[in-house]
Amino acid sequence: MNIVYINHYAGSLHHGMEYRPFYLAREWVRAGHTVCIVAASHSHVRSVQPKFAERTQREIIDGVQYLWHFTPRYQGNGVGRVLNIAAFCIQLMWDAKQLARNFRPDVVVASSTYPMDIWPAHRIARLASAKLVHEVHDLWPLSPMELNGMSARHPFIAVCQAAENFACRRADVVVSMLPKVHDHLAAHGLDLGKLHIVPNGVQTEEWDQAGEALAPELAQHIRQARGDGRLVVVYAGAHGLANALDSLLDAAALLAKEGFSFVLVGDGAERDRLSRRVASERLTQVRMFEPIPKRQISSLLAAADVAYIGLQRVPLFRFGIAPNKLMDYMMGGCVVLSAIEAGNDPVQEAGCGLSVSPESPVAIADGLRALAKMDVEARHAMGRRGREYVRRHHTWPTLAKRFVEALA
Known part of the structure; x- marks a missing residue:
């Protein structure tokens, strides 16, 4: 099975957090699958950022293919981070046809914490006739609303909500790390028969x-x-x-x-x-x-x-x-x-x-x-x-x- 795993913040043992995409992908590769992690060049949670001059760069780490997309640097949770997110999602949408043709995924996973990556992931999956998976890390837009006090009328929150609704309606499978999300996701259109709980783990x-x-x-x-x-x-x-x-x-x-x-x-x-x-x-x-x-x-x-x-x-x-x-x-x-x-x-x-x-x-x-x-x-x-x-x-x-x- 060919798996495209989209995670803006994905890291590795070399780059630092976020580790979940790397550990899952490495186990899938060991089981005989082929995995391409698609990630942004700059993430606030990584200790080491990938360095390259082109718009995209490929790298193989422990058998896992990485496709890095260049995005602007940022600090904090202000406009700079929003531009970073927008740059990543726009590039993915632009490259969807090429990624679908070259990698030929059977599964496309949208897993970037924020839900807006579901739109380019949906396009890639549709072009490749692949299954679309939405992976829930934190619940957006609830997280910025309840933790940071952002208004439901804020344009960024409105975009997040539209993306979450789209993911609940269009994803073939939803995987959540949080075990008690059933009622919330059902209220946004998810058929709970599609929901599976896969928490975080450790590398023994x-x-x-x-x-x-x-x-x-x-x-x-x-x-x-x-x-x-x-x-x-x-x-x-x-x-x-x-x-x-x-x-x-x-x-x-x-x-x-x-x-x-x-x-x-x-x-x-x-x-x-x-x-x-x-x-x-x-x-x-x-x-x-x-x-x-x-x-x-x-x-x-x-x-x-x-x-x-x-x-x-x-x-x-x-x-x-x-x-x-x-x-x-x-x-x-x-x-x-x-x-x-x-x-x-x-x-x-x-x-x-x-x-x-x-x-x-x-x-x-x-x-x-x-x-x-x-x-x-x-x-x-x-x-x-x-x-x-x-x-x-x-x-x-x-x-x-x-x-x-x-x-x-």
Whole structure:
């Protein structure tokens, strides 16, 4: 089967996030399919951008064909990003006939988070007599409306809504990472018989190998904290508004005289402000470190006693969550404290930790106290349950197979 996978933000192990298209495509190639990932040259989530001078460039990574389209650089979520999106979709529409003729896809997947790629994907699929798949990452336009307060009358929101409606009516298959989207998509015209849930996953090969050693300063800090008898609480991921890290710092302040050490690793729009807050409030039990390579994540989690994840309390999460960070925590065998209110609760489903109210410093502090009182072996047993759950339900070979089965 020939699969064209359109994802504006697609990355690879070399380029960085977004990893899902690469991992799925690599498994499909291993299963004997041919895959072409179509992506934009600039993405705000990639750590390394592809470099080329032409309008398009082809590249092969681990057997997966990449077709990069040149798009303008941007920062933030303003006009620059909108122009970047428009440039990508217009080029795809322009190149649809050539892509359909040269690659001859059996399946075309529109998977760019925003839904406007469904229009060029539909044209490619129609020209190639291929199946059209709409993949749901986040629900647009609901995400920018509920998270960023954009008006339903905003022209960008109107375009997103038209694209979502088109996708629900015209796609042959809809694949969602979010498990509770049925009512929403049905309200926009989807026949629910076309809907399949394929969540995010982990690459077990990377976890089965020995992790790369942590940077000396980070490793020394954790060793010192453990040597002082402190429970090491790690947060590894984006430092953005949605991650509600102020609540974690508030909980750290409540636990200032108790035996906890908080280690925050990552970057994001809120990092500088949070760092200033740690300094001004003299939260000496909190240390913030720069992002670390993906190869070091397993080493970081192996050194942690508890892994923390939190999100703002917003209505959008009623459709469920599928955070990559949580999959990493569970695969790392870490007991998890989750401060998230959503339509699903993977931590409770796996039995790998505790779930508490989001944006509640008291609830977070009480959850950490409860975990600290547990026997070490009981925490390790929770961590093992998380790893076993991920291996059963969230490995990329399993998910890639489920995706292909949905096409049938």
